[in-house]
Amino acid sequence: MTVLDFLLSALAIGVTFLYGSTGEIITEKAGHLNLGIPGIMGIGAACGCAALNVMIPAGTSSPALPPWLIVIIALLATVAGGGLMGLLYSFLAVTLRSNQNVTGLAMTIFGTGLTKFIFTGLESKGVSYIKAKTYFRFPFASSTTALQYCGVMVFLGIAIAIVSSIILTRTRGGLHLRAVGESPATADAAGINVTRYKYLATIIGSGIAGLGGLFYVIDYAGSQEAYLTVEAMGWLSVALVIFSLWRPYISIFGSFVFGALFILGAYLPSFGLKIDVATSNLIKTLPYVVTIVVLIITSIRNRRENQPPASLGVSYFREDR
Amino acid sequence: MEKAAMHTNQPQDLPREDIPQGDIPQGDLPREDFSQEELLQEEPLALELRGITKTFGTIRANYKVDLDLRHGEILALLGENGSGKTTLMNMVAGIYYPDEGQIFVDGKEVVISSPKDAFKYKIGMIHQHFKLVDLFSAAENIVLGVKDGAKYNIKEVNERVRQIAERYGFVIDPKEKIHEMSVSQKQTVEILKVLYRGADILILDEPTAVLTPQETSKLFAVLRKMKEDGKSIIIITHKLHEVLAISDRVAVLRKGLHVATVDTASSTESSLTEQMVGQKITLNIDRSEPHNVVERLTVKGLSGVNEEGLKVLDDVTFTAYGGEILGIAGIAGSGQRELLEAIAGIYNPSEGEIVYRDPRTGAAVNLRKKTPLQIRDLGVRLSFVPEDRLGMGLVGSMDITDNVMLRSYRSGFVLLNRTDPKKLAEEIVRDLEVATPNLNTPVRRLSGGNVQKVLVGREIASAPSLLMAAYPVRGLDINSSYAIYNLLNEQKERGVAVIFVGEDLDVLLALCDRILVINSGRVTGIVDGRTATKEGVGFLMTKSEMIRDADADAAAPRFEGSDPEAPRFENPGSADSAAAQAEQANPAAPAEQANPAAPADNASDAPLTALSNAPSNVLSNAPGDPAPDSATHTTPHNDFTEGGNA
Known part of the structure; x- marks a missing residue:
């Protein structure tokens, strides 16, 4: 059943990218190129794990709260952590009009550092990640292999992507949000509060991206050390945004492709192909390669619809001529 | 009749101290006529501006402007570049907030501090630069920002847009994306956007600037339908034939002042031109006689289109001489930029030739085959000061x-x-x-x-041999402007061929040896800077398509015939014009000497005297007044204008 394992595992890891890219797509639709996603995912993971640590103290066999409540509180803590990072980014990029690229990179550096700090503190407390992971599974998960791989957060991630897609394309709020990202001056002239949309989209997007971090550490990896590789997941999420052509529903499919390519190296030996460690790591870069291929194809076809939001990365302020 | 001139506003600061007092009338006469009517009117005015003043830094964009807009009328707002038309309307649309003055809508005083407020009072403005999201469909753009409480349903929006479009005779597919549309379609979307929000007062800022004549007549048909529907419309423009064709009344702004409001029916192109450009202001710019003039640059039949495929240069032909300043006058966006960029090798025209005579070797060089770098090395220099000043060059x-x-x-x-x-x-x-x-x-x-x-x-x-300076004094104070004029004069005396693109007619008339007038990409005349009048140049800048076509055989001879003092207008298209042009271009030619080149001041005073002989007629233009014959070029052009309206 190696093939099924491979596919399920690809789906699971892909959800990490799905959270990150959905969050980043919402942010970018408001015209914010938030390169802080890797740091935000780390902070999300750190906040979620810290919450779990409080609720499941080391050495307790049965925590005071019911498992479903623990999961919800952990998710909320994660969203809050990511959202706070989004608020900080918005304050810098919108209110202070700092350069978005620089701000984003600073958020990643800051976020990664802070993540390490928090996790190092948690390490000494000895959180039971294996136990926590079981809370993120459905109660009836033991009945099928699939549900053992895919817990609550896999479905939540896909649901968020679908809902985001609908909001972006079918609602007035989505129309306004896209207008802000395409042409803030036009949106402003039409009476849309550009600043509010930018703040909201970035905070919500960052909260969603943070969930990706928690999912990766607790659900997919289920180990303390996973926080060291969250940053890489973040960059892959940013790449997935480009691969998905800024459409959340494509990123559902794209996240699976990315997941499959990312773990392909690890599964090749069990498919009967002997490769060394270096090759295995090289294969992990395949998601970036396909992103470049997508970029090349869309650039050649040059369809307006497949381009990033027109004012992505540009600060907006109403000019007083 | 007072210190009006002191409150002038212009991008190129004039030496205000030099403005003769009391020669710019406020033209209050016609307004008084209307105020009597107002008393009789029971229905309040759709829009009323009282004493609106707006200042940007030291520049006064509008000073105590009064304006009335009646229900169901089309009011044309006429004025030169920088006369404050757009600023005034931006205050009505909520983009700017007036420093002083009151705005009344339907007789009630209102405060409009944002576009949202303007919508509240059912005022909608269609800006010159479209505010549309390229990636969205027409309907999506139209519904953007509308908060009518209804559930968002794009299909219903499409249907409503279609209904409004049908009602006024627009042709549009609500589902079409903006980036697939032509300029006129985009404009349609902008107008529909305003109508969708239920605007009763529509302000259009130079709507025809981007349209072909066919599209313009379609737009006018739509505007007339709106008028029948009870909408009040203000149309900003400086195209006279359009003013005559579409408007009921005309409000003229000059240098931020409201000069007059007149009934269109009693106006002619020439009467409007005079009100628009005003009287000549004498500037103390030293203008030396050109000497040792040599042919430096010959442009022949230059034509080209812009990115949208509209023709921006149309058969442009002229010669620039070393040792003289050739001015280029024209309404903003008439092709000045493309012309200079074509010479500098940046813009690629579709037809025509640009021949440059290298002063070092004397050889004729075809600039169209050279790269911008090679052209630079030949001694052709372009300094272009764009609207944002820094944009190009630094x-x-x-x-x-x-x-x-x-x-x-x-x-x-x-x-x-x-x-x-x-x-x-x-x-x-x-x-x-x-x-x-x-x-x-x-x-x-x-x-x-x-x-x-x-x-x-x-x-x-x-050390160029051909220096092109476009708007070099844009936004400068008086002293800096004069420093620049002196620089250009020095270059001219050094034998450089100077091409000066300016906005201010007074400066052009005081500085340039010859003035080329460009109008919608076509050269409508090359006049002598020493003898030309402001009205004459203003007329060439704004005259309509119809006149343009007819002027080869009618208008120009009339100018020459009617008044010996009037400038000689050349028609590059006509057969004998080449000779005339060469003759006039070379100030050393005998014909030119016969016409004694008086000092600049005297020369420019001449038309002033001519005007002051018949001041009331020319400037107040009360309905029914005959066109004054004594003024420089006021021979009636009604035959043409009527042709233009037909």
Whole structure:
């Protein structure tokens, strides 16, 4: 059943990218190129794990709260952590009009550092990640292999992507949000509060991206050390945004492709192909390669619809001529 | 009749001290006529502006402007570039907030501090630069920002848009994406956007500037339907034939002042032109007689289109001579930029030739086959001051030396030569009195005038043989402007062929030896700067398509025949014009000497005298007044204008 394992595992890891890219797509639709996603995912993971640590103290066999409540509180803590990072980014990029690229990179550096700090503190407390992971599974998960791989957060991630897609394309709020990202001056002239949309989209997007971090550490990896590789997941999420052509529903499919390519190296030996460690790591870069291929194809076809939001990365302020 | 001139506003600051007092009437006469009517009117006015004043820094964009808009009428707002038309309307639309004055809608005083407020009072403005999201469909753009409480359903929006479009005769597919649309379709979307929000007062800012004549007549048909529907419309324009064709009344602004409001029915192109350009203001710009003029640049039959496929240059033919300043006059966006860029090799025209006579070798060079760099090396220099001033030519974050180096970075081996540019930068700062803390200050931190001095100074420093300066005094104060004029004059005396593109007719008339008038990409005349009148040039700048076609056989001879003092208008298209042009172009020719080149001041006074003989007729233009024959070129052109309206 190696093939099924491979596919399920690809789906699971892909959800990490799905959270990150959905969050980043919402942010970018408001015209914010938030390169802080890797740091935000780390902070999300750190906040979620810290919450779990409080609720499941080391050495307790049965925590005071019911498992479903623990999961919800952990998710909320994660969203809050990511959202706070989004608020900080918005304050810098919108209110202070700092350069978005620089701000984003600073958020990643800051976020990664802070993540390490928090996790190092948690390490000494000895959180039971294996136990926590079981809370993120459905109660009836033991009945099928699939549900053992895919817990609550896999479905939540896909649901968020679908809902985001609908909001972006079918609602007035989505129309306004896209207008802000395409042409803030036009949106402003039409009476849309550009600043509010930018703040909201970035905070919500960052909260969603943070969930990706928690999912990766607790659900997919289920180990303390996973926080060291969250940053890489973040960059892959940013790449997935480009691969998905800024459409959340494509990123559902794209996240699976990315997941499959990312773990392909690890599964090749069990498919009967002997490769060394270096090759295995090289294969992990395949998601970036396909992103470049997508970029090349869309650039050649040059369809307006497949381009990033027109004012992505540009600060907006109403000019007083 | 008072200190009106003191409150003038213009991008190029004129020496206000020199303005003769009391020669710009406020034209209150017609307004008084209307105020009587107002008393009788029971229905309040759709829109009423009282004493609106708006100042930007030291520039007064509008001063105590009164304006009335009746229900169900089309009011044309007429004025030159920088006369404050758009600023005034932006205050009604909530983009700017007036410093002083009141706005009344339907007789009630209102405060409009944002576009949202304007919508609240059912006022909608269609700006010259479209505010549309390219990626969205027409309907999505139209519904953007509308908060009517209804559930968002794009299908219903499509249907409503279609209904409104049908009602007024627009042709549009609500589902079509903006980036797939033509300019006129985009404009339609903008108008529908305003109508969708239920606007009763529509303001259109130069709507026809981007349209072909066919599209314009379609637009006018739509506007008439709206008028029948009870909408009140203000249309900003400086195309006279359109004013006559579409409007019920015309409000004329000049240098921020409301000059007059007149009934369109009793106006002619010439009466409107006079009100628009006003009387000539005498400037003390030294203008030396050109000597040793030599042919430097010959442009023949130059035509070209812009990105949208609209024709921006149409059969442009002229010659520029070394030792003289050739002015280029025209309404903004008439092709000036493309013409200069074509000569500099940046813009690629579709037809025509540009022949440059190299003063060093005397050889004729076809510039169209040269790269911009080669053209530069031949001694052709362009200094273009765009609206944002810095946009072209200088890098804001670099200092003066580095900006000077942008012209010499090819010299030097491996490491750039910084010594010479630094010396040159020092010279520019010293000679042109650039106010800067030191050479290392980023250009962006300098004031506008100093930035322009650096820009013009750098081009002049390269000892050009053809210097093109576009709007070099844009936004400058008087002293800086004069410094620039003197620089250009020095270049002229050095034998350089100077091409000066300006906005201010007074400056053009005082500085240039010849003035080429460009109108919608076509040369409508080349006149002598010493004898031309402001009205004459203004007329050539704005005259309609119909006249343009007819002028080869009718209008121009009439100008010459009616008044010996009037400038001689050349028609590049006509057969004998080439000779006339050459003759006039060369001031050393006998014909020119017969017409004694009086000192600039005297020459420019002549038309002033002519005007003051019949002042009331010319300037107040009360309905029924006959067109004054004594004025320079007021022979009736009604036959043409009527043709234009048909």
